[in-house]
Amino acid sequence: xxxxxxxxxxxGGVKINFPCKAYPSQLAMMNSIVRGLNHGQxxxxxxxxxxxxxxxxxxxxxxxxQAQYAKVEKSSGSPPEDGKKPPLPxxxxxxxxxxxxxxxxxxxxxxAGRVIVDLTGPGxxxxxxxxxxxxxxxxxPAKTETLASRLCGKLRESLEDSKDKDEDFQADKKRxxxxxxxxxxxxxxxxxxxxxxxxxxxxxxxxxxxxQGWTMELSTQARGHGALPSPExxxxxxxxxxxxxxxxxxxxxxxxxGEKDQCCGSGGGGGETATAGEKKRxxxxxxxxxxxxxxxxxxxxxxxxxxxxxxxxxxxxxxDHTCVHPEVAPHANRNERCKExxxxxxxxxxxxxxxxxxxxEQGTLQWVHxxxxxxxxxxxxxxxxxxxxxxYYAARELMAEACIVFCPYNYLLDPLIRESMEINLKGQIVVxxxxxxxxxxxxxxxxxxxxxxxxxxxxxxxxxxxxxxxxPEHHHPLLAFCCSLTNWVQESSGALQxxxxxxxxxxxxxxxxxxxxHQMGITAATFSILQKSLAAVLEKEERVGLVNGREDTVTxxxxxxxxxxxxxxxxxxxxxxxxxESRFAEDYRVALQQTYAWTVPSDLPDANxxxxxxxxxxxxxxxxxxxHTLSFWCLNPAVAFSDLSGSVHSIVLxxxxxxxxxxxxxxxxxxxxxxxxxxxxxxxxxVWVGTLGTGPQGRKLCATFQHAETFTFQDxxxxxxxxxxxxxxxxVLCFLPSYKVGHLLFS
Numbered sequence: 140x141x142x143x144x145x146x147x148x149x150x151g152g153v154k155i156n157f158p159c160k161a162y163p164s165q166l167a168m169m170n171s172i173v174r175g176l177n178h179g180q181x182x183x184x185x186x187x188x189x190x191x192x193x194x195x196x197x198x199x200x201x202x203x204x205q206a207q208y209a210k211v212e213k214s215s216g217s218p219p220e221d222g223k224k225p226p227l228p229x230x231x232x233x234x235x236x237x238x239x240x241x242x243x244x245x246x247x248x249x250x251a252g253r254v255i256v257d258l259t260g261p262g263x264x265x266x267x268x269x270x271x272x273x274x275x276x277x278x279x280p281a282k283t284e285t286l287a288s289r290l291c292g293k294l295r296e297s298l299e300d301s302k303d304k305d306e307d308f309q310a311d312k313k314r315x316x317x318x319x320x321x322x323x324x325x326x327x328x329x330x331x332x333x334x335x336x337x338x339x340x341x342x343x344x345x346x347x348x349x350x351q352g353w354t355m356e357l358s359t360q361a362r363g364h365g366a367l368p369s370p371e372x373x374x375x376x377x378x379x380x381x382x383x384x385x386x387x388x389x390x391x392x393x394x395x396x397g398e399k400d401q402c403c404g405s406g407g408g409g410g411e412t413a414t415a416g417e418k419k420r421x422x423x424x425x426x427x428x429x430x431x432x433x434x435x436x437x438x439x440x441x442x443x444x445x446x447x448x449x450x451x452x453x454x455x456x457x458x459d460h461t462c463v464h465p466e467v468a469p470h471a472n473r474n475e476r477c478k479e480x481x482x483x484x485x486x487x488x489x490x491x492x493x494x495x496x497x498x499x500e501q502g503t504l505q506w507v508h509x510x511x512x513x514x515x516x517x518x519x520x521x522x523x524x525x526x527x528x529x530x531y532y533a534a535r536e537l538m539a540e541a542c543i544v545f546c547p548y549n550y551l552l553d554p555l556i557r558e559s560m561e562i563n564l565k566g567q568i569v570v571x572x573x574x575x576x577x578x579x580x581x582x583x584x585x586x587x588x589x590x591x592x593x594x595x596x597x598x599x600x601x602x603x604x605x606x607x608x609x610x611p612e613h614h615h616p617l618l619a620f621c622c623s624l625t626n627w628v629q630e631s632s633g634a635l636q637x638x639x640x641x642x643x644x645x646x647x648x649x650x651x652x653x654x655x656x657h658q659m660g661i662t663a664a665t666f667s668i669l670q671k672s673l674a675a676v677l678e679k680e681e682r683v684g685l686v687n688g689r690e691d692t693v694t695x696x697x698x699x700x701x702x703x704x705x706x707x708x709x710x711x712x713x714x715x716x717x718x719x720e721s722r723f724a725e726d727y728r729v730a731l732q733q734t735y736a737w738t739v740p741s742d743l744p745d746a747n748x749x750x751x752x753x754x755x756x757x758x759x760x761x762x763x764x765x766x767h768t769l770s771f772w773c774l775n776p777a778v779a780f781s782d783l784s785g786s787v788h789s790i791v792l793x794x795x796x797x798x799x800x801x802x803x804x805x806x807x808x809x810x811x812x813x814x815x816x817x818x819x820x821x822x823x824x825x826v827w828v829g830t831l832g833t834g835p836q837g838r839k840l841c842a843t844f845q846h847a848e849t850f851t852f853q854d855x856x857x858x859x860x861x862x863x864x865x866x867x868x869x870x871v872l873c874f875l876p877s878y879k880v881g882h883l884l885f886s
Contacts, residue, residue: 145446151177155202156446157194164190164817169199172791175813176203176568181790183804183811187819188795189872193441193572196793197543200425200570201447204542207422421566423788425543428551428571430580432456432516435545438572442513451501453537454516455546455560461516461531463523464491477531478700494528499536535560548577552779553584554711565786574792578806581776585715587708591767594625597702604676609696613675617706620669623659624709624769631731632767641735649716649727656713663717670714673706712771715778726775731767738764777808784809834859842876853883860884 148155148166151173161169164186172195175182186192429435435454442448458473467489470476480489497503498519504510508522516534523530538544538561550556551569571577601618605611635643647655656662661669680695698706715723739761773779783790790809797803804811834840834855846852864871875881 153203153206155198157198158444162190165195167815167817168195171813171815172199173203175789179788180812181809182813183800184793184815185797186817192793193438196570197442198445201450423566423568425568426551427543427545428548430548430573432460436515439513439515448512450543451541452543453534453541455534455550456516458531461520463530491527491529495532497526497528498533501540548580549584552581555707566788568789569787570791573794575794575796578776581779582773585773585778586771587712588768588770589705591628593705597621597705598625600698600702610676613672616669616672628769635733643733645731647729649724652729653724666713666717723778726778728772730770734766735763736766737761776806780807780809835862847880
């Protein structure tokens with residue numbers, strides 16, 4: 140989709156800046172999203188592949204968020220007192236804003252490479268305010284100026300000296316108009332510039348509109364190319380290319396709507412809400428979930444095309460993608476190694492973690508390190524490597540001031556990941572793009588599998604804690620739970636039924652497992668006690684003790700990360716089983732499986748204290764070991780979605796294949812009042828469906844595993860794609876069965 144010109148659409152009272160003329164399906168999607176966000180309803184939107192879903196999602200959601208900032212800023216203004224005129228806001232003193240306030244393009248001149256889009260309502264309001272403030276400055280020359288204003292003034296004077304002082308470029312005088320006339324004139328000017336108004340009707344009276352009901356007229360003045368609007372017509376936020384935007388970096392940078400970024404609810408990171416008392420409404424954050432990290436990079440690239448590119452953002456990912464520590468990055472288990480450095484178990488701490496302050500704030504990231512526009516995770520990693528700062532924790536800290544947060548699906552659906560990443564979705568907007576695989580992800584998020592060795596390891600560690608008298612009142616209930624579970628697994632292993640070669644299994648329903656747990660003394664009442672005990676043992680505590688004969692503060696030891704993971708995951712599943720009087724018990728199956736695995740014994744030194752080299756080991760050193768695994772399988776995706784449906788502001792699911800929508804929404808257990816099945820962007824007459832058995836050279840196209848690895852097949856497919864691309868000059872969208880096949884063809 141080529142970006143021909145920037146257009147502003149007004150949908151449901153929200154002004155949306157779109158980088159090009161939108162397709163009817165994009166207009167339908169933006170209309171549905173704005174309606175859903177306005178009324179706090181969930182949206183289920185289907186639009187064909189290649190119709191620009193991600194771009195419509197980003198622009199409409201961020202435009203709605205910007206409109207909420209504007210409403211809060213307008214409502215928080217203090218009323219006039221004693222009949223006095225309220226003071227006008229101090230205008231920006233930078234070169235681009237102050238110059239734009241004094242100069243307007245001559246009549247009849249067409250913009251060169253830039254499309255002027257009016258986002259502030261009345262077109263002359265910003266210019267009038269700037270002109271009035273300039274007069275006030277002339278009346279009071281003795282007013283104290285800041286260093287930034289003096290520097291910007293000198294820069295403005297140098298720019299003015301190089302220009303011809305023509306009277307045609309002077310600012311218009313302030314004119315007084317009635318509100319009705321001003322509104323009509325403003326709308327007429329917006330229509331002349333290519334602004335399209337699409338009035339949204341009442342929710343109860345308006346049906347879900349289809350893609351065929353949209354009409355739009357684009358004026359000739361809005362056909363230029365431009366990346367950024369003029370400063371006087373931009374949003375209340377500061378210009379992305381001048382130093383004035385850095386003024387709010389201390390204590391939270393101002394977002395697109397002019398309010399501090401910390402007004403974006405409390406979506407994680409411990410960010411405080413900048414409210415006047417408690418009357419100011421929280422502005423929801425946008426959590427944008429995709430399936431893979433590669434798709435996040437594509438969405439960030441789409442965001443960079445829009446006028447919302449300077450929006451404060453962050454990308455959450457694992458240490459595998461963001462760790463820059465030279466000792467942790469090559470480690471097999473980066474999570475464990477990172478935690479060891481943070482706890483300083485070997486007497487060394489992570490110096491990269493202590494440098495997080497260099498890139499933890501949105502203002503610093505944009506105005507000091509140059510990430511003015513939307514960025515991807517690779518840019519953050521490069522910056523962390525250059526500054527020797529931890530990109531993983533910096534991305535988490537940036538979430539406090541971010542207006543939009545990008546992350547994979549499971550970061551939003553898995554309760555354990557939400558807890559570890561400090562993601563609070565209450566009152567936030569959750570957008571899940573390419574959501575046709577969301578059901579499998581939801582089921583996996585509410586499931587857990589643990590083997591017998593992990594249970595035994597957790598039991599041994601808890602026994603050591605009780606033996607050494609470390610918080611015995613809290614560790615003892617957890618030890619009893621692990622002993623009961625391991626004993627039940629050991630007793631049940633004798634009643635397994637053979638299912639295949641060297642594998643046996645037995646499956647219980649959720650109700651049956653709850654009855655078994657009740658016999659072991661694990662009930663809904665005792666489970667709440669176990670949860671409190673686990674929370675108590677995970678708290679970090681320091682006590683006064685003797686260290687080398689002197690009194691000093693000593694940190695109370697806690698259980699290891701492996702035991703923590705086992706207990707947290709088991710308690711997550713039990714919490715779902717006991718929730719709302721065992722509402723989801725029938726949605727679970729518990730399986731005990733017995734298999735065999737080949738293991739290699741750990742290296743032991745010989746009589747002389749030497750270890751054998753790996754290539755000198757004999758294959759007979761491997762041993763066949765019996766393995767028991769206990770699996771809690773969640774069969775209903777509604778279990779994971781039950782955490783979100785009642786707490787978030789809106790859930791927006793989009794994909795190219797969601798039909799039939801009734802069955803899809805019923806499986807998720809969520810009511811979607813707003814549903815859309817948009818038509819494709821091309822006509823049916825442009826579609827040809829057929830199969831090709833041979834390529835241009837007459838060779839057979841058989842994409843089985845055996846033939847796909849051969850150069851003959853790869854050359855034939857490459858020649859076929861080349862011929863098609865040479866014929867279709869405007870571009871080709873090619874689908875391949877897997878990433879592996881794509882890698883073979885491109886390499």
